[in-house]
Amino acid sequence: MTPAISPGGRKTLPSPLAQGDGILIVDADQVVVQANIQVQALLCATREEILGADAPDVVQRYLLPLLPEGESPGEVVALLCDGSYPQPVTLDVRVPGTGIRRISVTANTVDAVTPALRLLVFHDTGKGGAGRAEERPPPATERLIVVPGRERRTPEQEVPGSGDVTTAARRSVADTAVLEQIAEDEDRFRSIFATSHAVMLIVDPQTGAIVDANPAASAYYGHPLETLTTMQIADLNVLDREDLFRDMQKAVTGEKRQFSFLHRLADGRYRDVDVFSGRVIICGRVLLHSIIHDVTGRRRAEEQFRALLDATPDAAMLINHSGIILALNEVMATRFKKTVEELLGACAYDILTPELAMRRRELTIQALATGKPLRHVDEREGRILENVLFPVPGDQEDSRRVAVISHDITRERELEQARQEAFDRIRQNIEQFAILGDHIRQPLQVILGTACLLEDEQATGKIQREIERINGYIRQLDQGWIDSRKIREYLQRHE
Template sequence: MPPPPPDTGPAPDSALPPEAERILSISGDVYFRGLPDGILTDVSASVLGVVGYPREALIGQPIAALYVNPDLRGAFLDTLRRNNGVIRDHPIQIRHANGRTIWISTSCHLLYDADGTETGIEGVVREITTRRETELQTRRQANLISALLDASRDAIMLIDRTGLLLAANRIFAARFGSTPEAIRGRNLFSMFPADVAAQRRQVVDQVIRSGQALHTRDIRPPLVLDNNIYPVSGPDGTVEMVAVFSSDVTEQVRAEDQNQSYIKEIERSNDDLAQFAYVASHDLREPLRTLISYSTLLEQRHAAALDEEGQEFLGYIRTAARRMNALIEDLLAFSRAGQDDCPDQPLDTGTLVQAVIDDLALLTAETGGRIHLETPLPGIMAAPAPIERLFLNLFSNALKYHRPGSAPDVRAGFSPETGHFYVRDDGIGIAPEHHARIFQLFQRLENADGSTGTGIGLAVCKKIVERLHGTLQVISTPGQGATFLFTLPLAPSPSAAPSPPDTSPPW
């Protein structure tokens, strides 16, 4: 509170007539007059209702004593003089008699004598605390909205029905080499060439008329922009504004185009591979068949003419020819793995696997082993031929790589708990350091009789499973057999009830 005035008797009467005092008390305004040094010489009685002090306590006191920050008094006078001695609706923060901070607004002017010398100040003030707090709250909300808009990677703008820009973020403004503050208040359509502006206006008009959001793809080389345009309705449901969210998807589109180029290149490579498979199955096998045929005729017709060493050499020829034929067959299977012309379809996996087991009856009898299913197998979605090849290769390996002197025992099934199919044997097992290598091309392990396979069978299995977006792995310890675990896409159950709709909030 200002110090009390010196004891010089009662304060002088107000220079205002009683009628003016009554008007001021009704309006809540306060009249004041002061000297150049800031001492109050007169103030209306209505000041009590604004600052809580009677006029007698204020007359003769420096005006700056009411300021929350008295140093701002000098800045206020500088502003007043720069404005030719007149200022309107200038906000000032002062201290009320009860200690709380309030805001007042002053409109005043400087007083001069006949020589132009500054003799004082005169004006009116009114309390604007509520208005000021509302303005500050509005400003804080505007700053928050601006910060949220600028945090987005999209260009965002808000326009009215005529195209007047009401708000925009920095990314949108940067497209025009400007700032949000500089473009706010401009007409959006005036910022484009006439033909482009007409297209934009047509889209905006469509959103306003329909009240429905619209999505557009805007190609402006070198940019590609993905735009989502939303209507913003007023209290009566009429579309008053339009919000636009524009994403720069140039790099995404470029990446998609590049991916398409890669896909086409892979397709061309696959065509070349298919052509190679055709050559391998026909041109390469033709001389091989000739070699096998004539070596067989040589044995049948001229075996007596060959000594023991000649018979041995002839056996090498037949063995190498058959091995070469198996290698070509496996290479052909690898090149075609997962590329079956037959589309994916629901398969009765149990029936299909049993047919594979039946086809291996001769090899099973030769090894003295057996293959049986431990569990029912669920249906899957796949083409039949690759799945037949998958189980054929796994069963064949299990039968071939058995422990010497022991008949192989091969088991297959499905684990609902893990979602894995499995093929398990009690054979020679695989050392851990070979677990990854066996799925690579031409990686061979010896079987019970010392012979090796082509090194392609498990690579084919892995390729088939991965083409179906599954996984294939082995769990094995030398001398304790091996278990191959793999996943395949399960067919939907025909009896499965549809899931109830999700009614939970999206956030």
């Protein structure tokens, strides 16, 4: 049998709630969704053991062994479940390494936005009436009870061969380990917060006050830390105050975590920022931990890229290897009969017919595989489109993109067809002129032969002169036909 460890030899530790109230948040299904480090230390339980567990079971399992013999946490369970027990509930809790502490427990909703979330607050009001734990006699030896994911003991008579230890000894070791882990976590967070190059702010979502800021935030905004921590977030964010507080509540509830804002620096300049904000509980207060990224350069580049896209009369868009539309201009959006906002982030293949989408996907894969521009012509809805796919290489396969330029060549094709028809008509006319000359010459020869048979020489001479004049016209037609054929051949060679 393992000997009991005398509690008198243990080091007295500060109360786990000395640095702030313990906070336990449960949802409408009585499942624990948040537990701060103070309540973890009080219950001698890890975050993994508490989060996701049934809240009444957590209270019974972890709080019951801390209560004096004969007492029950039933009042706390009733308070937690439906608030039916008058508030606050006051308990004398045997805190390992500290002694009997009088703990006040109250319950409330987190805020008006999330009434389904219930907040259980454990507040240390001071030394309890039963004396210090070190002065109490060692508890009876315990029987080991196996609980999924955790081992617990209940005060009973010794069970031979069970390897018994005292509750005080076991809880003293566990409590010391938890407190040490808490201290390490706090030091680690403070170190990361203070030394990180990322701009960080701690903001009270109820008042908008900037509770804390790291040196990177001071350097970025141009305000000394002492000044920054006396300011309101509305002093930096130009968003309407009502909209700003609405967005902060979305961050508190987890409805939204990423925001795009315009922030004002100390020198009066404005910067585009992306803010990643999440809820944290520090010393019993629900706060927002916000990380700010300056995206001014990226936004300016996007605006320039947008201006370049909109400047071209052709339809243009940029898609990734899966066909997701990353950027497009108004011409392309109009062609799809949608707005730019509706198409951004959509899959280009989903907008097309299945047959056309399959063909487009094959062409995109081919362009990415060869790394060379690929041209193809579309004819649909009475329009003729010449599309060029320009592969944009990337470091990784999923980072490759394709720029698509679509030029409407319907009018060009119509003009080409009209030009070809004109050439064909000219060719036909030239050939007709050649045939017409032969047809005219034959009757003239007959007329000339007949005139030679006439006895009137004067009339014969006149007919011969007229025939010669007509032959001159025919020779001009022949020369024109030859010249026209040469011109047509020249135009065809240089078209």
